[in-house]
Amino acid sequence: MNDPQLLIGGGRLARLRTEIRDVRAAQFRRLLDQCDFYAGENPPAEHPEASITYIGPAAAGFALAYRLTDQPHYLDQARRWIATGVRYPHWGRAHLPDHDLDAGWLLHGLSLAYDWLGSALPEVERTALREKLILQGDRLYRYAVDTEGSWWSSSYWQNHNWICYAGLITAGYALRDQHAPAKDWTERGLDNFRTVAEMLPADGSGSEGVVYWRYGVPWLAVAFELIEEQDGVDLFATCDFLRNTFSYRLHQSAPGWEYIVDHGDCHDRRSGHSLALYHKLASAYQIPQAQWLAERVRTGFLGREWHESGVKPGVRAEGYLELLWYDPTVPAEPAEQLPTSAYFPDLGLVAARTGWRDDAVLVSFKASPGGGHKAWDTSHRIRAGRGWDTLNTGHHHPDANTFVLIGHGSHLAVEDGYANHKLTANHSVILVDGVGYAGEGRYHVYRDMPERHQAHVHSVVIDDGWVHAVGEAAALYPPELGVLRASRRILFGPSGSLLVIDHLAAETDRTWTWLLHADQPSAPLADGRMLVRSGTGGMTVRALPEGGFEQTSTLVTANPTSSTPSLTVGRTLHTLRREIGPDTSARFVSLLLPGSALEPTPEDHTALDMAEPRGEPEISWRHGEWTYQVHLGADEIEATARADGSVRRIRAAGSA
Numbered sequence: 001m002n003d004p005q006l007l008i009g010g011g012r013l014a015r016l017r018t019e020i021r022d023v024r025a026a027q028f029r030r031l032l033d034q035c036d037f038y039a040g041e042n043p044p045a046e047h048p049e050a051s052i053t054y055i056g057p058a059a060a061g062f063a064l065a066y067r068l069t070d071q072p073h074y075l076d077q078a079r080r081w082i083a084t085g086v087r088y089p090h091w092g093r094a095h096l097p098d099h100d101l102d103a104g105w106l107l108h109g110l111s112l113a114y115d116w117l118g119s120a121l122p123e124v125e126r127t128a129l130r131e132k133l134i135l136q137g138d139r140l141y142r143y144a145v146d147t148e149g150s151w152w153s154s155s156y157w158q159n160h161n162w163i164c165y166a167g168l169i170t171a172g173y174a175l176r177d178q179h180a181p182a183k184d185w186t187e188r189g190l191d192n193f194r195t196v197a198e199m200l201p202a203d204g205s206g207s208e209g210v211v212y213w214r215y216g217v218p219w220l221a222v223a224f225e226l227i228e229e230q231d232g233v234d235l236f237a238t239c240d241f242l243r244n245t246f247s248y249r250l251h252q253s254a255p256g257w258e259y260i261v262d263h264g265d266c267h268d269r270r271s272g273h274s275l276a277l278y279h280k281l282a283s284a285y286q287i288p289q290a291q292w293l294a295e296r297v298r299t300g301f302l303g304r305e306w307h308e309s310g311v312k313p314g315v316r317a318e319g320y321l322e323l324l325w326y327d328p329t330v331p332a333e334p335a336e337q338l339p340t341s342a343y344f345p346d347l348g349l350v351a352a353r354t355g356w357r358d359d360a361v362l363v364s365f366k367a368s369p370g371g372g373h374k375a376w377d378t379s380h381r382i383r384a385g386r387g388w389d390t391l392n393t394g395h396h397h398p399d400a401n402t403f404v405l406i407g408h409g410s411h412l413a414v415e416d417g418y419a420n421h422k423l424t425a426n427h428s429v430i431l432v433d434g435v436g437y438a439g440e441g442r443y444h445v446y447r448d449m450p451e452r453h454q455a456h457v458h459s460v461v462i463d464d465g466w467v468h469a470v471g472e473a474a475a476l477y478p479p480e481l482g483v484l485r486a487s488r489r490i491l492f493g494p495s496g497s498l499l500v501i502d503h504l505a506a507e508t509d510r511t512w513t514w515l516l517h518a519d520q521p522s523a524p525l526a527d528g529r530m531l532v533r534s535g536t537g538g539m540t541v542r543a544l545p546e547g548g549f550e551q552t553s554t555l556v557t558a559n560p561t562s563s564t565p566s567l568t569v570g571r572t573l574h575t576l577r578r579e580i581g582p583d584t585s586a587r588f589v590s591l592l593l594p595g596s597a598l599e600p601t602p603e604d605h606t607a608l609d610m611a612e613p614r615g616e617p618e619i620s621w622r623h624g625e626w627t628y629q630v631h632l633g634a635d636e637i638e639a640t641a642r643a644d645g646s647v648r649r650i651r652a653a654g655s656a
Contacts, residue, residue: 060112149388156390169186399429414517438478504587591606
């Protein structure tokens with residue numbers, strides 16, 4: 001049998017065959033579980049309307065299991081799945097056949113199977129597979145060349161680019177000694193990933209949201225590993241995005257780790273974990289918390305994500321990568337010693353939590369241009385210089401100045417999940433005369449927007465249990481509205497209390513609408529507060545000064561993948577609304593206090609004093625054991641929190 005050249009060559013296969021008996025036993029069991037599942041599946045004889053991406057990892061998984069065990073039934077299964085992929089005249093049916101995700105996934109998985117199985121495949125089947133890989137590789141390569149400057153070929157910040165080029169480069173490395181043009185595939189793929197490594201934001205933030213981070217970023221690791229192995233170019237060392245991206249994922253984990261903060265397009269709130277990628281990041285950058293989180297997922301709730309996740313082919317398909325990427329020399333350490341708050345400047349994302357306990361309170365606040373600052377600035381520079389359209393932000397929402405609040409095991413202030421027609425009104429932000437940000441109502445909200453059309457975060461202070469940030473989004477509204485200011489200040493306290501202050505101004509009188517979305521309807525309390533309860537968690541919402549709340553509900557639906565037109569996901573938003581105006585300016589002051597929905601609703605201890613000079617308010621409240629006092633100045637905020645003799649203070653500048 002031929003010696004493999006990709007990922008398990010150079011004596012590594014022999015080491016793996018030994019290590020699956022001990023240090024890789026758990027990962028080996030995962031691979032066999034993956035194989036057992038796919039052994040019971042029957043891929044359609046004819047190409048279905050739905051996605052066929054799973055065929056690639058199924059074939060790769062069986063091929064690796066065979067090379068590790070020499071058990072012929074794994075070879076038989078690999079041949080069955082390979083034959084299915086070879087039989088289909090095109091890869092992908094509903095959207096861009098041969099030129100998009102299905103082609104990328106299958107090129108990668110079947111190319112690995114071709115390399116790993118070698119002469120174990122009967123010659124007629126090996127020849128048919130080689131010819132199919134050449135056909136599909138040529139198709140994908142030609143499409144990439146022909147569409148340079150548009151769609152995924154040059155969309156450096158987008159998962160389609162990473163997946164399609166990773167598939168192409170895998171096929172190129174598998175075939176370049178047998179098919180001379182395959183060298184062009186690897187050279188083009190290497191050039192692309194060099195550019196991607198340079199273009200991605202250094203802070204590791206993912207503008208497409210956690211679900212697409214989990215779907216797309218593993219392909220960067222796939223490509224980088226192959227490039228380092230085959231061409232000796234170490235992109236892991238030069239890509240600060242990949243070095244820092246686990247921190248982004250960590251701080252977008254809901255307390256308890258099973259669920260996620262769902263900014264951006266998120267099919268659901270569970271599809272966020274990639275054990276394979278956690279293992280690779282742990283190994284490449286010596287991150288013990290990534291190793292720990294992979295183990296937590298594998299032993300705790302991987303099965304539920306398999307069963308309930310809306311992302312296909314999902315976590316089950318990655319078993320072969322988990323085994324290959326696991327590094328038994330990296331220790332596993334929990335996150336408890338890491339900071340509980342973080343700021344990711346490129347995405348304008350501030351995340352904070354009261355601790356790492358499962359019942360902690362978390363807030364995630366964001367404001368940035370589409371795709372984040374680096375992608376926005378760089379793509380406009382490329383467009384001006386070369387006329388290329390490189391920024392595809394279809395998974396980024398019109399959500400600047402929105403926030404997610406999670407506490408006591410429940411999502412409390414929520415996002416809309418996935419939307420094909422993205423609306424500002426589906427986020428907890430401000431509408432002006434009932435209108436949201438320019439470009440809304442379509443899938444690619446930020447397409448063809450001028451460079452000035454961007455939001456930003458400033459005045460970020462993280463200190464002594466406090467987190468403060470100010471977002472400014474005035475430039476996002478249609479120019480005809482004449483919005484001069486749309487500033488939102490958040491102040492997150494050590495108990496998880498959240499104070500939100502919106503300052504708004506326009507050239508002429510406007511009606512200003514404040515929105516807050518939840519999973520469940522709110523109930524009015526006698527003292528003017530609104531109560532949201534959702535499972536184990538709840539929160540009270542107070543408007544300062546008192547203002548009337550209106551409640552509405554909206555069903556948001558979407559088809560999350562063009563490759564499966566029949567798939568639909570949906571989420572109902574229950575919305576609290578407040579209005580001010582018409583007036584040239586407005587200020588909303590809102591206090592959100594999370595708590596347990598299983599305990600009696602706490603009494604209200606909020607006080608608002610407007611008697612100070614210049615009408616600058618003093619606000620005080622009690623939340624759990626903590627007593628707060630906040631003074632809002634014209635250009636700064638001062639706050640004190642006290643509990644059990646502990647005093648925590650913050651002073652932050654910046655208008656809001």
